[in-house]
Amino acid sequence: xxxxxxxxxTITMIQDECLDxxxxxxxxxxxxxxxxNIDRACTKVxxxxxxxxxxxxxxxxDIQTDYGIPIINKRIAVTPxxxxxxxxxxxxxxxxxxxxxxxxxxxxxxxxxxxSALVHKGFSAGDYALIESIPQALKETEHVCAxxxxxxxxxxxxMDAVAKMGHVIRRAAELTADNNCxxxxxxxxxxxxxxDNPFMAGAFHGVGEADxxxxxxxxxxxxxRAALQKSSGLDITGVAxxxxxxxxxxxxxxxxxxxxxxxxxxxxxxxxxxxxxxxPAVGDSVAHILEEMGLESVxxxxxxxxxxxxxxxxxxGGIMASSHVGGLSGAFxxxxxxxxxxxxxxxxxxxxxxxxxxxxxxxxGLDMIVIPGxxxxxxxxxxxxxxxxxxxxxxxxxxxxxxxxxxxxxxEELDFGGLFGSGPVMRVNTASPTKFISRGGRIPAPVQSLKx
Amino acid sequence: xxxxxxxxxxxxxxxxxQVSSVCAECNVNINDVNQSVMQDLFTMVMLCDIREMNxxxxxxxxxxxxxxxxxxxxxHVTHExxxxxxxxx
Numbered sequence: 001x002x003x004x005x006x007x008x009x010t011i012t013m014i015q016d017e018c019l020d021x022x023x024x025x026x027x028x029x030x031x032x033x034x035x036x037n038i039d040r041a042c043t044k045v046x047x048x049x050x051x052x053x054x055x056x057x058x059x060x061x062d063i064q065t066d067y068g069i070p071i072i073n074k075r076i077a078v079t080p081x082x083x084x085x086x087x088x089x090x091x092x093x094x095x096x097x098x099x100x101x102x103x104x105x106x107x108x109x110x111x112x113x114x115x116s117a118l119v120h121k122g123f124s125a126g127d128y129a130l131i132e133s134i135p136q137a138l139k140e141t142e143h144v145c146a147x148x149x150x151x152x153x154x155x156x157x158x159m160d161a162v163a164k165m166g167h168v169i170r171r172a173a174e175l176t177a178d179n180n181c182x183x184x185x186x187x188x189x190x191x192x193x194x195x196d197n198p199f200m201a202g203a204f205h206g207v208g209e210a211d212x213x214x215x216x217x218x219x220x221x222x223x224x225r226a227a228l229q230k231s232s233g234l235d236i237t238g239v240a241x242x243x244x245x246x247x248x249x250x251x252x253x254x255x256x257x258x259x260x261x262x263x264x265x266x267x268x269x270x271x272x273x274x275x276x277x278x279x280p281a282v283g284d285s286v287a288h289i290l291e292e293m294g295l296e297s298v299x300x301x302x303x304x305x306x307x308x309x310x311x312x313x314x315x316x317g318g319i320m321a322s323s324h325v326g327g328l329s330g331a332f333x334x335x336x337x338x339x340x341x342x343x344x345x346x347x348x349x350x351x352x353x354x355x356x357x358x359x360x361x362x363x364x365g366l367d368m369i370v371i372p373g374x375x376x377x378x379x380x381x382x383x384x385x386x387x388x389x390x391x392x393x394x395x396x397x398x399x400x401x402x403x404x405x406x407x408x409x410x411x412e413e414l415d416f417g418g419l420f421g422s423g424p425v426m427r428v429n430t431a432s433p434t435k436f437i438s439r440g441g442r443i444p445a446p447v448q449s450l451k452x
Numbered sequence: 453x454x455x456x457x458x459x460x461x462x463x464x465x466x467x468x469x470q471v472s473s474v475c476a477e478c479n480v481n482i483n484d485v486n487q488s489v490m491q492d493l494f495t496m497v498m499l500c501d502i503r504e505m506n507x508x509x510x511x512x513x514x515x516x517x518x519x520x521x522x523x524x525x526x527x528h529v530t531h532e533x534x535x536x537x538x539x540x541x
Contacts, residue, residue, distance in 0.1 A: 002456070002532075004486050004497050006539040011458050011528060065510055068530035249538045256537040 010249075014069060018222035018284040019250065021257050022277045023073040024060045025198035027205035027213045027270060028052050030079040030114075034087035041088055042099035049076060049103035049112075052212050052267075057108040059264045063257055071257065072419075076104065077203035077215075078114035086126030093130045097137035097144050104143035113203035115146040118193070121155040121442070131164060135171035138183035145201035151191035151388040153395045157443040162388065165189045166381030166437070170404055173373075177406040180414050184403040185368065189384050191391035191398045196271050197327040202364075202399055213270035214262045215327060218254035220246075221276045222283040224310075228292040239293060240313045247274065247317030255322040273327030274318035275363060276310075278338040280421035286310075286331050287340025298340055299350030307331060308361035328397060330363030336403075336416065336423035337368050346424045352383075353429075360390050365399035370414045370423045373406040375430065380404070382433035385443075393446050454483065454532040455502045455509075457516060461525030463494035471498070471527065474519050479506040494525070499532070 013019040033044035057074045064071045081096045097115055104112040115137055117127040134146045148165060151157035169184055176183035188201040195206020198215040205213075227246045228239065254272040262269035278286045287298035290306045311330045319325050333355065335341045344350035352369065359365045365387050371380075384400045391398030405414050405425050415422035459471055468487070475482055480500045487496035505512060513529050520527030 002497070002499070002535050002539070004488065004495065007456060007458060007497050007535050008460075008495060010535055010538055011460070011530075015526075065513065066531045067534045068528055069534060252537045253534065256533060 013220070013223045017220075017226045018279070018281060019220045019253070020070040020072050021216060021254060022219040023075050023198050023217040024056070024071055024257065024261050025075040025077055025203055025215045025217065026053050026056050026267065027077045027196065027209055027215060029205055029209065029211045030084050031207065034084050036087055036089050038085075038088040038090055038092065038095055041084060042095050045084070045096065045099045046103045049078065049100070050106050053107040053109065055265060059261060063260050063264070067257070069253060069257065073110045074108070075198065075200060075203065076107070076109050076112045077198070077205045078112065079205050079207065080114055080116035080118055082117035082126045082130040083207065085130055086124065091126070091129045093133040094137045094140060097141050100144050101141040109143070111143050111145055111200045113145040113147065113200050114205060115144050116148060116204040118149045119158055119161045120149050120152040120191075121158060123161070131168060134168050134187060135175045135183060138172050138186050139175040144186070145203065146187045147190055147193065147202045147204060149190045149193040150384065151392050151443070153192055153392050154445055156445040157191065157385065157388045157392055159385065159437070159442060160440045162381050162385050163437050163440060165384055166377035166379070169380050169402055170377045173404040173406050180416055181403050181406050182416060185401065185416060185420055188399050188401040191388035192396060194327055194397055198273050199275065199277065199328055201401060209270070210268055212267050214258060214265065214267050215270040215273065216254050216258035216261070217273040217275055217277065217327065218250050219275070219277040220250040221278045221286045221289055223250060224276065225283070225285070225289045225292050228289065236309065240309055243310060243313035244317035247314040248321045251318035251321035269324065271324045271326030272322040274314060274322070274325055274329040275327070276314055276331040278332060278334065279419050280337055280339055280342070282339060285338045285340040286333060287338050287344060291340060297347070297349040298344045299354050303354065304357050304361055307333070307358050311362040328363040332364060332367065333358055333362060334368035335426070336370065336414070336421040337419060338421070342421065342423050345426055352426055356386060356390070359387060359398055360394060364397055365391070365401070367399065367401045368403070368420070368423065369401070370403045370405050370425050371428050372409045372425055373404050374409070375404055375428050376432070376434070378432060378434040378437045379428060379430055381437045383428075385437070389443070392443070453502055455500050455529050456532050456535060457498040457500055457527065457529045459494070459496040459520070459525055459527050461494055461523070463489050463492055464523070467494060467523065467525065468496065470519060470523060471496070471516070474515050475500060478512050478515065479504050480512065
């Protein structure tokens with residue numbers, strides 16, 4: 001028989017320490033939906049998504065009941081729409097956003113990602129129109145998420161796209177100013193975007209993927225923190241070992257759910273994403289793990305080192321627990337979605353500069369950060385360029401999801417509610433990078449040896 | 453298929469009888485029971501065979517949770533695989 005203590009440990013993790021499966025995401029290829037007539041293409045997109053994902057939500061709910069493990073989000077990721085839209089003669093990409101929105105509502109998922117373009121080396125047909133349409137698409141839809149990949153280690157950084165995205169992020173916030181500028185929260189700019197990421201807003205179904213797959217994202221910052229709380233006398237070696245063991249257990253749960261969802265839906269299992277994804281709920285914070293290690297507040301000197309160790313230990317523990325690991329896989333550090341980060345940002349102990357340093361050692365990037373409403377587009381582009389450079393040089397995924405709080409300045413707050421949380425407007429260095437950004441062109445791909 | 457029923461709460465007379473009678477009503481066969489009382493906190497883990505169960509898994513879960521509410525205990529039923537996958541390599 002199973003050990004009673006093991007059983008009680010699992011029950012405690014779920015009931016008291018916020019252990020959950022953050023998302024079961026179905027990736028669906030839309031490559032066979034391309035059509036020169038945009039309305040016909042939209043119909044094909046709707047039909048394929050609703051056919052493939054018809055039972056996704058019900059199956060996830062059934063697994064939740066059978067295994068007693070909460071599955072928070074059910075999502076869909078599709079082929080970047082810019083690729084499908086490229087075949088259309090008349091171009092109004094927002095029609096695709098509406099088609100995705102209708103499909104998301106019909107099957108009952110929480111979000112649908114893939115209103116995306118991959119322009120890390122240059123714009124092809126369809127890319128520019130889609131990027132231009134993102135703010136309008138995000139305004140007119142509720143469930144659609146957009147992402148744009150503007151750089152990669154192999155291709156360098158497309159600075160024309162970087163310049164463009166500063167304006168697009170501002171515009172997305174402006175068009176949704178009466179709704180907490182929420183449009184910008186559904187838009188992420190990536191460098192080295194993974195093609196199998198189950199997490200929003202950056203999820204899309206890469207062109208190298210199978211026709212349909214199931215990807216699962218686990219969570220569990222609360223479990224890691226609780227484990228550390230019970231073992232205060234450990235040195236850092238001991239702490240790292242403890243995190244590895246805990247991450248192993250968390251990931252086993254994700255692997256089980258992924259395999260079961262894949263079996264019940266008759267869809268191949270893609271990957272488990274090992275991320276520690278926080279929520280604004282008490283006891284579900286990545287910042288609090290770092291504080292449990294001995295920092296007065298996240299953002300203090302030592303934060304980057306603590307986070308680097310945490311991120312590495314989570315991966316080491318998780319990799320053995322799953323047969324296929326992918327996606328973003330690391331500790332997330334979104335500001336508005338993490339109670340500890342929110343407190344540190346409010347008190348001024350956590351700054352954007354420190355967050356940028358932290359992104360060099362963990363997934364994923366500058367995430368869910370509220371910035372002053374009057375921040376110029378060029379400054380936003382400068383932030384994107386810096387973040388993309390970290391990703392490009394370190395061969396890792398980095399991302400920027402900033403929310404310009406239109407009409408608000410430092411000291412005020414935005415409140416999105418739910419898993420998106422709330423957060424203070426953070427100070428941004430506004431010394432102008434305009435001339436640098438407006439040069440355009442590409443940052444060449446970096447050398448992969450002579451690492452210093 | 454086997455399920456694990458966990459019961460946690462303040463110790464009192466008749467917990468095992470009441471919980472196992474719900475199992476019997478649902479035609480759930482109890483394979484093994486492990487219980488302990490630590491500082492007045494009663495914990496019981498039952499391993500049950502639910503292949504011949506005459507209600508849905510949801511219904512069993514609801515009935516046990518309801519019984520838990522009556523007795524002031526926390527009762528959960530979970531598929532055995534979750535513990536096996538988490539604690540066994």
